[in-house]
Amino acid sequence: MFEIYIPWCLMYNFLMYICDNKNEFYMKSSQLYKGSLVTIIMKLLEENGRMYGYEITQKVKAITQGELNITEGALYPALHKLESDGLLDVEMERVDNRLRKYYKLTEKGTAETVNRLAELEDFIRNMQSLVKPNLEF
Amino acid sequence: MKVKLSDVEIADIEETLEMNGVVYEDIKSELVDHIASEIEALLEQEDLCYEKAFKMAFANWKKDLQIHSDGIWVSKNVTAPKIIMDRWIAYSKRHFIYIIVISGLFTSLIALIRYDDSPLVLDYGIRLFCMLNLGLVLISRMLIWRYNTNTSVGYLFKRRSLMVFFMPLMISFGLFGLNILHGEMDIRYAMIFFLIALNIYFVLDYPLVLKHIRLNKKLAIS
Numbered sequence A: 001m002f003e004i005y006i007p008w009c010l011m012y013n014f015l016m017y018i019c020d021n022k023n024e025f026y027m028k029s030s031q032l033y034k035g036s037l038v039t040i041i042m043k044l045l046e047e048n049g050r051m052y053g054y055e056i057t058q059k060v061k062a063i064t065q066g067e068l069n070i071t072e073g074a075l076y077p078a079l080h081k082l083e084s085d086g087l088l089d090v091e092m093e094r095v096d097n098r099l100r101k102y103y104k105l106t107e108k109g110t111a112e113t114v115n116r117l118a119e120l121e122d123f124i125r126n127m128q129s130l131v132k133p134n135l136e137f
Numbered sequence B: 001m002k003v004k005l006s007d008v009e010i011a012d013i014e015e016t017l018e019m020n021g022v023v024y025e026d027i028k029s030e031l032v033d034h035i036a037s038e039i040e041a042l043l044e045q046e047d048l049c050y051e052k053a054f055k056m057a058f059a060n061w062k063k064d065l066q067i068h069s070d071g072i073w074v075s076k077n078v079t080a081p082k083i084i085m086d087r088w089i090a091y092s093k094r095h096f097i098y099i100i101v102i103s104g105l106f107t108s109l110i111a112l113i114r115y116d117d118s119p120l121v122l123d124y125g126i127r128l129f130c131m132l133n134l135g136l137v138l139i140s141r142m143l144i145w146r147y148n149t150n151t152s153v154g155y156l157f158k159r160r161s162l163m164v165f166f167m168p169l170m171i172s173f174g175l176f177g178l179n180i181l182h183g184e185m186d187i188r189y190a191m192i193f194f195l196i197a198l199n200i201y202f203v204l205d206y207p208l209v210l211k212h213i214r215l216n217k218k219l220a221i222s
Helices: A009-019 A022-028 A030-048 A053-061 A072-085 A107-131 B007-019 B026-047 B050-059 B082-112 B117-148 B152-171 B175-180 B185-221
Strands: A050-052 A088-095 A098-105 B066-072 B075-081
Touching: A030 A050, A030 A053, A030 A072, A030 A098, A050 B026, A050 B050, A053 A072, A053 A098, A053 B026, A072 A088, A072 A098, A072 B075, A072 B082, A088 B185, A098 A107, A098 B026, B007 B026, B026 B050, B026 B152, B026 B185, B050 B082, B066 B082, B066 B117, B075 B082, B082 B152, B082 B185, B117 B152, B117 B185, B152 B185
Parallel strands: none
Antiparallel strands: A050 A098, A088 A098, B066 B075
16 A cells, blocks of 8 residues: 655654744644644554554654653644544553543544645655755754 | 552542533533543652642643633523533534535525426425424434433433424414415515525434433443
């Protein structure tokens, strides 16, 4: 099956080169970040099979070395929307003394991830050519 | 060392969420797990007591737990934390668009096939559709009552389906027959559009009931 692989460092660089420091990133590129959130979630689920909400926020934090922080207020609406669009499926499991809700991609979601990553790859390429033509990832 | 919260501490988180209006099991269980994981991480990383970690974890949710209402998309009388209200509003907005598009298509189709030749067929057709929906909504509400674990989708269906109780009134007053056979073509098609929209409104909501049942089953298993 045809798959597009976008390395995390590429996505990270894309988000980071918009601005030079963390504070600016939170403030100025929030719209850009919002637009990429769903793709980031889908990419993580594609790589990890199934994940729960807190795990997603921590994974993104770890990959971006704490630079990118997905807030709860952004994460759950995005997850619920993907679920209602039929792109994610939910599994519930008792872990220790509480219930845990795991999200995983459906078949439709897996196909959609490929499309969204291709779109994002094009976008990164175009942005790179426009903003910093000499930048190499 | 891996820190695990005790049953009492988990119950404490649950209770705080309930006091803040998170009473739906599907949302509550997810938030309990998230906040508990956050507290456990804080206890592992920093030298904190449970109470301090609890306050720090809940501080991140302050905005999402604020009580909201929405008179346009949900109901002015319904209040819920922002995280739940946003979900309901998003659902209602999306469905509003679907209802308009689907009803528009059906009305255009009816206009194209010139129902004037057999107006009674359409009249009885729509009456039957309304009666079918009335029955299905009542069955759905019974199913929600039967699977009684409170879920956000079940509650949303119950609120949205209240409109079904206007249907018997409309049927009793003969509103359908009078308007669908109205002499003015504009009024006829406006009424057909309205009636189809009303029925599509219910049809599109049935998946909420299925989701409520599925969630109840999943919650019962786990």
